Amino acid sequence: MQWGQTPGTHHLLAIGYSPRSFTGDDADIPVDKLHSGEIVLWDAERRCRVPVLTVTTANVFEIVWHPILPVFIVATSPSGLIVEHGVRTHVHIFQLDRDREDGAYSEYQKLDCYASDINELTIMPNSLCHSYISAACTDGHVYIWDTAQGDRPTHILKHGEPLGAVICDREKEDEGVKFTAWGTTPDRFYTGSSDGVVKVWNVRRKRRPFVRNLLEGPGPITCGVFSPNHNKLVVGDATGRVFLFSVDDREEMDAHFLTIPGTNRRVRRPKPFIPHPEPEPPTTSSPFPASTPSDASIAQYSRDRYLSSNSLILHPNPVIGAVQGPAYPSTGLFRLDAHAYFDPQGPLLPEFERNQRASREASLGPETRSIRRLKGPPVQTWVEKSLHDENVAKDFDSRSLDNWSFCQLVNLGVRFNMDGDEGWEFIYEETPVDTD
Numbered sequence: 280m281q282w283g284q285t286p287g288t289h290h291l292l293a294i295g296y297s298p299r300s301f302t303g304d305d306a307d308i309p310v311d312k313l314h315s316g317e318i319v320l321w322d323a324e325r326r327c328r329v330p331v332l333t334v335t336t337a338n339v340f341e342i343v344w345h346p347i348l349p350v351f352i353v354a355t356s357p358s359g360l361i362v363e364h365g366v367r368t369h370v371h372i373f374q375l376d377r378d379r380e381d382g383a384y385s386e387y388q389k390l391d392c393y394a395s396d397i398n399e400l401t402i403m404p405n406s407l408c409h410s411y412i413s414a415a416c417t418d419g420h421v422y423i424w425d426t427a428q429g430d431r432p433t434h435i436l437k438h439g440e441p442l443g444a445v446i447c448d449r450e451k452e453d454e455g456v457k458f459t460a461w462g463t464t465p466d467r468f469y470t471g472s473s474d475g476v477v478k479v480w481n482v483r484r485k486r487r488p489f490v491r492n493l494l495e496g497p498g499p500i501t502c503g504v505f506s507p508n509h510n511k512l513v514v515g516d517a518t519g520r521v522f523l524f525s526v527d528d529r530e531e532m533d534a535h536f537l538t539i540p541g542t543n544r545r546v547r548r549p550k551p552f553i554p555h556p557e558p559e560p561p562t563t564s565s566p567f568p569a570s571t572p573s574d575a576s577i578a579q580y581s582r583d584r585y586l587s588s589n590s591l592i593l594h595p596n597p598v599i600g601a602v603q604g605p606a607y608p609s610t611g612l613f614r615l616d617a618h619a620y621f622d623p624q625g626p627l628l629p630e631f632e633r634n635q636r637a638s639r640e641a642s643l644g645p646e647t648r649s650i651r652r653l654k655g656p657p658v659q660t661w662v663e664k665s666l667h668d669e670n671v672a673k674d675f676d677s678r679s680l681d682n683w684s685f686c687q688l689v690n691l692g693v694r695f696n697m698d699g700d701e702g703w704e705f706i707y708e709e710t711p712v713d714t715d
Contacts, residue, residue, distance in 0.1 A: 281351075284344045291329065293351050294319040295339025318342075318353055320384060330383035331373065340368070340397040347404055349375040351384070354397040354414060368392040370400065370414055372426065390430050394418045395450050403461045403468075411465055411482060417455035421470050423482050434482055436489075438472035442499055447617075447630050458503035458514065469493065469512070471500030477514055494522055519555045560584075585610075 283291040296317040300307035316338035320329040337355035344351045353371045370390040376383045394416030403411040409427040416422065419441065423434035441453045449455075458471030467490075471477040477494040494500075498518035505512050512524040538544070560580050585591040585601075592604040613623035617631040632638055659667075677685065677695045688695075 281342055281344055284346050285349060288349050290322060290324045292321045292323060293342050295342040295353060297338040330381060332383055332385040341400045343400045343402055345402055352400055352402060352412060354400055363391060365393050366391045367395045368397055370412060388426060390424045392422050398455060398457055399459060401459050401461060403465050405465050413459050415456035415459045417450045417453055419455050419472055421456050421459060434488055436470060436480055439474035441473035442475050446634060457501050460503060460505055463509045471503055471514060473499035475499055
């Protein structure tokens, strides 16, 4: 849901619906209700619905209003009688229909997206009538459209592999890109994904839109927001950390710098934020009392909850570790979507069965480890040795100076040993020079 952003639309609430089951599990949604979503526009002043023409029965992922025009965009499941090959979702653009007196909104453009799930949308005006539109998706990509250049993406911005493990389908198991934001101008676009990296892009470049990595965090990026004046940026990750960026040099306190021992060089360090405490273990119907940080550690809780109850047993091979025990079914910790008919006692689906250790060994055979062979030092030829000796002879050696010259240099304050403080570093550039 989102309220209108421009004068004349502040009283309009755009709502996107998608079917949900009573149990909270999408697998329990009836087949005839899977694609029964709806787009609704509510007029809070007149207390009535505003007509939305076309695409009113598609599942909605996200809905966003235009910042300066009576326009809103909606990310939905594929809709229409004809869908091009490879298109798995659509981004619809609705605008106020001037020809109707009831204030209806009608679709005037439909953008093709190749991802199956969209996390969030953004819109950035680039002219009076057109805009850049972005869709952050669970496949680790961000799709960019210029509405003046047709319905296909002009850029597909790619992030790296997720930090967490993905067993089968990344789009279903991974969160993908969770943070997208525009800078003060359309040539600066920021994205953060499950690879733990916040990247900066220039979508006005037709080729090589990547600018640089702004942050490489220890966990997947989950959220981020700019201050109203875009002078500060806050980014949060899945480890509970918060990273604060600022363009104001006056905020560079001395506590942010670290002096390298033995030198006069100072290195800027990020100011740490205290992470949130770990949540308590979930309450279960186990006969063992629930552990809390005050009376037991997480290790003791895990031992009492799983090992002592034979829910898990330790394999004789310490490399394998803990495996399912005789009482594991009592935990209910099964991945139902990996089994046929969502029955935990049923067979695994083929895409999960082929990743099992027994299946891999049956098809490929047991894995064998080869001895790593270290390469010896390269044999130096006579020409290379002569060149090396010649270069070494050119090096300055203070021990070769006579006493008078050595004393004169000492009196002049010459440092014979820089101890890594040669000053070869370059001045940090806030933004690279645009070569386009």
